[in-house]
Amino acid sequence: MFHKHTRKRLITSLLLIAAFSAICWDLTFSLKYTKEVGTYRYESEFDAITAATTKVSIVPSDYGELADPVSRNIDPSYQQIENMVRKAIELQGGLDWVISEGDKVMLKVNLVGGNSPSGEGENTDVRVVKSLIKIIDEHTQGNVEIIVGEGTARTNDIVGDEGSVWDNSGYQDLLSDPYLSDIDFSLFNLNQTYAQTVEITVGPKATAAPHNGIYRVHQEEIDADVYISVPVLKIHDTGITNALKNQVGTAPGCYYGYNKMSGSAYYGGLVHDVDHRRWTTEEIVDLCTIADIDFVVVDAIMCLERYKTCDGTNQVRFNTILAGADPVAIDHVCTCMLCLNPDDIAHITLAEKVGLGTNNAEQIILTGAPLNEVKKQVIKNPTSNGKFGQSNRTWLLSQVFNSTDITQDLLNREDTVKPVAGENGWSEPVYFFDDRIDLLSFYEGQEDIITYAFSYFSSPATQAAELWIGTHEDIYVYMNGERIYSFSGINVYGDDDIYTEIVNINIDAGVNTLMVKTLNQYNDYSFALNICEVENNANYAGNRVPGLTFHTSATDTGGVNSSPVITRSEIKSLRCYPNPAKDKAVIEFELQTQAKTLVDIFDINEKHITNLINERMQAGFYRIVWNIEQETGKIPNGIYFCTVRSGNFIASHKIVVQ
Secondary structure (H helix, E strand, O other), X not given: OOOHHHHHHHHHXXXXXXXXXXXXXXXXXXXXXXXXXXXXXXXXXXOOOOOOOEEEEEEEOOOOOOOOOOOOOOOOOXXXXXXXXXXXXXXXXXXXXXXXXXXXXXXXXXXXXXXXXXXOOOOOOHHHHHHHHHHHHHHOOOOOEEEEEEOOOOOOOOOOOOHHHHHHOOOHHHHHOHHXXXXXXXXXXXXXXXXXXXEEEOOOOXXXXXHOOEEEEEHHXXXXXXXXXXXXXXXXXXXXXXXXXXXXXXXXXXXXXXXXXXXXXXXXXXXXXXXXXXXXXXXXXXXXXXXXXXXXXXXXXXXXXXXXXXXXXXXXXXXXXXXXXXXXHXXXXXXXXXXXXXXXXXXXXXXXXXXXXXXXXXXXXXXXXOHHHHOOOOOOOOOOHHHOOOOOOEEEEOOOEOOOOOOOOOOOOOOOOOOOOOOOOOOOOEEEOOOOEEHHHHOOOOOOEEEEEEEEEEEOOOEEEEEEEEEOOOEEEEEOOEEXXXXXXXXXXXXXXXXXXXXXXXXXXXXXXXXXXXXXXXXXOEEEEEEEOOOXXXXXXXXXXXXXXXXXXXXXXXXXXXXXXXXXXXXXXXEEEOOOEOOEEEEEEEEOOOEEEEEEEEEOOOOEEEEEEEEEEOOEEEEEEEEHHHXXXXXXXXXXXXXXXXXXXXXXXXXXXX
């Protein structure tokens, strides 16, 4: 027998060896895998409240109500463009609810190149900006401060200098234009002077993890009472450049560098790309949250396909002006103008999630010309991921199964399982901030495992489609109980062409099921998946099937935050009048069924103003009054939303208070 001291020494030695082995194993594992922060977020953490309706004006140069309409095939004169801008604003109800006398107004234009004269499609047409300056000055009877601001990405736009981008784009000429001689306005380079920039914390809406919600922008942007985005519509490697993408120009070059990913003495720059991870979308949305866009006027006179810069062969003339207060809805409509699918543009869908506007076609009211009359199909960016539609990014994820044999049925009829969020080992809905569904981060680097990802999708019709799929290693894909794709081996998909294969499939009208089974052995645990329309021309391929929506509940059709379905069938005839309102607003609606009902007022930034109803209500017609006069001194003039929630349904209506 061991002596008790000998036994004690042996036990101590064994414990030390075990501890040392554990440390070595942990060290080895940590060298193999470091969790990437911010790659996903549970859907429940998005809390957007968006309007049920919003308005977008479309005014082409040949619009019948213009004083001097002109063909869409020729370059319009300055006066014809001014007439178009005026009409687009008029169709929005004018500027009374946007700009007041004494306001400081920033017009955020879109300047890219220093070698492209105004009107070629690369930079916001100076004639559109000139029109806006004139119209805003008239509206406020000259009692307004107008700043035309931009911070380009070009190295020739140096700190302390207006830069050749401003000069060659024609903006400097505005300062000596006799038509504007009696108007107080200025040009401001948002790249200038680090000392005049301020640090802004985005808060819980922040989405770009590398920045931790902290950005630096120019004080002039923060001081503006009214912020108007004035982009030129064109193709970009993010899909499109328009109202939302335009805000990257607010990141000052003196801080973020030239281009704005290169960094400076102060900071390391924007982080559009880290290895295969793309953070461009999230940076766009964060900067839009800071900008707090009040209004948008889109220059779609001359647009660009393929690239953001004009090469003389990629111009597409639309001769159209668009306007509206909802930047997400504006980008939705402009994407449709280009014959693309807004659900494929990641910064549009994410902006809706954080509450910057609506991406739902049923909630967007079009005024002016019909959308179909101004549509033209454009060529996508051929050299980047902007060519392809957006992967479905929200999934229910299973527990881990310790196996490397993908042929094993680990769910007992894995082809027919219809999981419920949060039950039987399945996660709540998880949103991933990238087209690659980063299972490695979600499962924290576990190896030699098999997991499942599940989603429903709804199709407007029974039709042929294409499954665009990318994966690193073994994968099975089931649709409606049938295996439609399998892969065994190793793929090395690139940073741009993340879809490694296109498979012809048929989808059913209504709700379909989609199950993805994946294997991780080699620590690049991800996949990408989209369901696209059939298109043989590579210039136009990769659009998600129009009207197709992914969702994680059989009864949900995939709205913002997978929140209650916005429907007209349960809450009917919601209207508010007078609108604009001053002292009081009458709110009318009809309930189809008995349910707990809340009627609330929110401001445009989603701040709760007041509750008008909070009780169970019978089916029937209701008329209530919001006594705005009681809020005098508490709320400023502006845009508010009356939101009616009844049972599992929601509808909203915009109210302009003046």
